[in-house]
Amino acid sequence: xxxxxxxxxxxxxxxxxxxxxxxxxxxxxxxxxxxxxxxxxxxxxxxxxxxxxxxxxxxxxxxxxxxxxxxxxxxxxxxxxxxxxxxxxxxxxxxxxxxxxxxxxxxxxxxxxxxxxxxxxxxxxxxxxxxxxxxxxxxxxxxxxxxxxxxxxxxxxxxxxxxxxxxxxxxxxxxxxxxxxxxxxxxxxxxxxxxxxxxxxxxxxxxxxxxxxxxxxxxxxxxxxxxxxxxxxxxxxxxxxxxxxxxxxxxxxxxxxxxxxxxxxxxxxxxxxxxxxxxxxxxxxxxxxxxxxxxxxxxxxxxxxxxxxxxxxxxxxxxxxxxxxxx
Amino acid sequence: xxxxxxxxxxxxxxxxxxxxxxxxxxxxxxxxxxxxxxxxxxxxxxxxxxxxxxxxxxxxxxxxxxxxxxxxxxxxxxxxxxxxxxxxxxxxxxxxxxxxxxxxxxxxxxxxxxxxxxxxxxxxxxxxxxxxxxxxxxxxxxxxxxxxxxxxxxxxxxxxxxxxxxxxxxxxxxxxxxxxxxxxxxxxxxxxxxxxxxxxxxxxxxxxxxxxxxxxxxxxxxxxxxxxxxxxxxxxxxxxxxxxxxxxxxxxxxxxxxxxxxxxxxxxxxxxxxxxxxxxxxxxxxxxxxxxxxxxxxxxxxxxxxxxxxxxxxxxxxxxxxxxxxxxxxxxxxxxxxxxxxxxxxxxxxxxxxxxxxxxxxxxxxxxxxxxxxxxxxxxxxxxxxxxxxxxxxxxxxxxxxxxxxxxxxxxxxxxxxxxxxxxxx
Numbered sequence: 001x002x003x004x005x006x007x008x009x010x011x012x013x014x015x016x017x018x019x020x021x022x023x024x025x026x027x028x029x030x031x032x033x034x035x036x037x038x039x040x041x042x043x044x045x046x047x048x049x050x051x052x053x054x055x056x057x058x059x060x061x062x063x064x065x066x067x068x069x070x071x072x073x074x075x076x077x078x079x080x081x082x083x084x085x086x087x088x089x090x091x092x093x094x095x096x097x098x099x100x101x102x103x104x105x106x107x108x109x110x111x112x113x114x115x116x117x118x119x120x121x122x123x124x125x126x127x128x129x130x131x132x133x134x135x136x137x138x139x140x141x142x143x144x145x146x147x148x149x150x151x152x153x154x155x156x157x158x159x160x161x162x163x164x165x166x167x168x169x170x171x172x173x174x175x176x177x178x179x180x181x182x183x184x185x186x187x188x189x190x191x192x193x194x195x196x197x198x199x200x201x202x203x204x205x206x207x208x209x210x211x212x213x214x215x216x217x218x219x220x221x222x223x224x225x226x227x228x229x230x231x232x233x234x235x236x237x238x239x240x241x242x243x244x245x246x247x248x249x250x251x252x253x254x255x256x257x258x259x260x261x262x263x264x265x266x267x268x269x270x271x272x273x274x275x276x277x278x279x280x281x282x283x284x285x286x287x288x289x290x291x292x293x294x295x296x297x298x299x300x301x302x303x304x305x306x307x308x309x310x311x312x313x314x315x316x317x318x319x320x321x322x323x324x325x326x327x
Numbered sequence: 328x329x330x331x332x333x334x335x336x337x338x339x340x341x342x343x344x345x346x347x348x349x350x351x352x353x354x355x356x357x358x359x360x361x362x363x364x365x366x367x368x369x370x371x372x373x374x375x376x377x378x379x380x381x382x383x384x385x386x387x388x389x390x391x392x393x394x395x396x397x398x399x400x401x402x403x404x405x406x407x408x409x410x411x412x413x414x415x416x417x418x419x420x421x422x423x424x425x426x427x428x429x430x431x432x433x434x435x436x437x438x439x440x441x442x443x444x445x446x447x448x449x450x451x452x453x454x455x456x457x458x459x460x461x462x463x464x465x466x467x468x469x470x471x472x473x474x475x476x477x478x479x480x481x482x483x484x485x486x487x488x489x490x491x492x493x494x495x496x497x498x499x500x501x502x503x504x505x506x507x508x509x510x511x512x513x514x515x516x517x518x519x520x521x522x523x524x525x526x527x528x529x530x531x532x533x534x535x536x537x538x539x540x541x542x543x544x545x546x547x548x549x550x551x552x553x554x555x556x557x558x559x560x561x562x563x564x565x566x567x568x569x570x571x572x573x574x575x576x577x578x579x580x581x582x583x584x585x586x587x588x589x590x591x592x593x594x595x596x597x598x599x600x601x602x603x604x605x606x607x608x609x610x611x612x613x614x615x616x617x618x619x620x621x622x623x624x625x626x627x628x629x630x631x632x633x634x635x636x637x638x639x640x641x642x643x644x645x646x647x648x649x650x651x652x653x654x655x656x657x658x659x660x661x662x663x664x665x666x667x668x669x670x671x672x673x674x675x676x677x678x679x680x681x682x683x684x685x686x687x688x689x690x691x692x693x694x695x696x697x698x699x700x701x702x703x704x705x706x707x708x709x710x711x712x713x714x715x716x717x718x719x720x721x722x723x724x725x726x727x728x729x730x731x732x733x734x735x736x737x738x739x740x741x742x743x744x745x746x747x748x749x750x751x752x753x
Binding site for chain 2 (some may be wrong): 006009013017065068131134138139140141143145150151152169171240243244245247248249250251252253256284287288291295296297299300301
């Protein structure tokens with residue numbers, strides 16, 4: 001009985017963790033859906049967004065070390081702090097600017113190239129952004145506080161203690177992440193279904209050439225999609241950065257999104273969510289039940305094994321589009 | 328923080344040192360996921376040698392060159408650094424990575440270049456009769472495990488029977504190092520040991536901390552590095568695990584590791600083999616000859632931090648070994664083999680530490696042909712979140728030699744058999 005109750009707690013935490021994975025996967029899906037590009041830089045975009053957010057919030061002078069080393073000054077901070085909401089809005093604007101620059105300096109020159117060329121370009125972009133983040137904001141670990149609560153939810157602990165005789169642990173940050181992810185997905189789905197820009201985005205996703213022939217601007221769509229992916233990266237960066245502090249290993253969260261994408265499909269927003277939940281619950285349950293028998297630390301590899309099993313039966317992922325090519 | 332650009336510039340500037348200079352490379356990581364830890368260590372290491380050059384004209388009249396090579400805490404890059412640095416005739420290497428150390432041991436043994444790995448690397452390298460070129464004083468991973476258990480014993484009035492201790496560890500060669508020691512100690516003291524591995528990089532640890540919450544261990548010992556530290560401490564705060572019963576090894580005990588968790592991290596403990604803070608006379612000289620002179624490594628903003636202190640301490644031990652080697656060789660221009668002799672004759676007393684401006688900073692070190700690891704003493708520091716600083720809460724604690732010595736002998740003998748080595752120091 002105890003094991004069953006513990007198992008329920010593990011499942012609940014797995015679901016919450018899955019939402020955190022899905023937040024990262026969403027950014028990949030948006031860009032892949034609209035342009036067929038697997039954006040290797042998505043994890044680094046989350047890092048860059050979080051670094052920028054903390055920098056703006058704390059009034060940090062960007063490129064301070066470079067400026068000081070060049071001019072012999074001692075600039076570090078402007079001497080002010082920016083409220084969290086305003087800092088998030090300003091960071092979102094920075095991500096829009098970044099999207100514009102990526103389109104202008106990278107994608108525009110690669111229109112019509114093979115997807116692998118675009119993929120390689122995003123690898124270069126990842127290294128560039130990581131270096132830029134370092135030069136702009138420094139490599140030290142930064143505390144991120146936008147007012148999101150952390151720690152055990154006392155309400156859930158009390159309720160479950162009454163029901164099951166054992167109070168479940170649920171992190172309040174994970175509850176917020178779930179709420180925010182739900183709002184984000186609802187907004188994205190509504191945007192794609194009911195707005196002119198959203199429909200144009202879907203048209204581009206279906207067929208670039210056909211969309212352009214009816215007057216849809218590919219450049220505008222790409223800037224828009226990369227901006228939205230930048231915003232999603234910012235949300236993921238906030239959630240993961242609140243937990244661990246903002247540091248360069250944040251870019252590695254992309255590794256957690258890959259099995260989610262393989263499972264949910266690269267082109268489906270609901271797929272990213274469902275895939276995240278399945279991976280989250282699957283890896284946690286496996287660690288709980290089988291982990292102790294095989295020495296533990298199964299989560300990283302089990303997520304990929306689970307995704308591979310799904311691939312055998314549904315190569316396009318659970319919600320991905322089935323591609324039929326005539327020869 | 329030091330920028331990648333600046334690191335590159337420094338590397339280029341010192342890439343071709345004068346032949347007569349003493350070459351002590353700084354194998355650093357200022358980029359990548361572990362940069363936040365690599366930067367203060369590299370700065371402390373470089374600043375100490377800058378001080379010796381500026382204040383004393385080097386060591387024995389010879390300037391010390393510190394060419395820097397970026398490893399990014401990546402084993403392959405570390406080996407590439409070694410291949411590049413060895414052409415510059417280095418006296419000693421300090422790679423600051425257990426993974427790189429394991430890869431370099433066969434290479435440096437063949438090339439005859441000493442490897443100094445304080446507080447990390449291969450523990451059994453303490454046995455100088457097998458590991459001729461490797462030194463890991465003042466303490467190693469097994470010493471750390473034993474000191475942590477001794478501290479817990481003291482907290483529990485000398486009796487650990489029936490107690491539960493969980494080890495949360497980085498699922499790598501480094502993280503697994505203390506397991507055998509803790510298993511032996513568990514048998515000796517009668518506590519139950521639970522092992523909880525975390526896969527690198529360690530951003531997701533919910534399973535491990537849910538298990539800790541269910542099992543309710545009396546103490547948690549942690550061997551982690553990088554982001555795993557911050558996440559583990561935050562998760563411990565989240566489940567309300569008592570922080571004064573959570574003890575990290577020295578690589579889980581820097582300011583970087585606790586700050587992200589805010590006030591919740593108050594009371595967290597970690598081991599250390601050196602002092603903390605800037606309240607030592609050495610810093611007056613560093614201020615005068617290095618910081619004020621604009622010669623500090625990086626941005627000059629790391630002085631006094633835990634990892635800066637550790638980098639400076641590593642440089643101090645190397646500098647003392649160089650001086651001893653010069654004394655034995657009768658010349659200031661020494662070879663790597665003479666550097667090894669210097670290490671093996673190294674003695675740093677409490678009085679010498681005071682002379683160097685670091686009284687009570689590190690335990691006395693006395694090495695020999697047989698003993699390359701010193702006595703393994705370490706102390707416990709505790710985080711005060713309100714003040715944002717560490718305080719030393721114990722004296723230096725001796726590890727349990729009765730348990731550790733046979734383990735070291737066993738492991739080094741296995742290495743000797745595998746590598747076909749004959750024991751030296753007879």
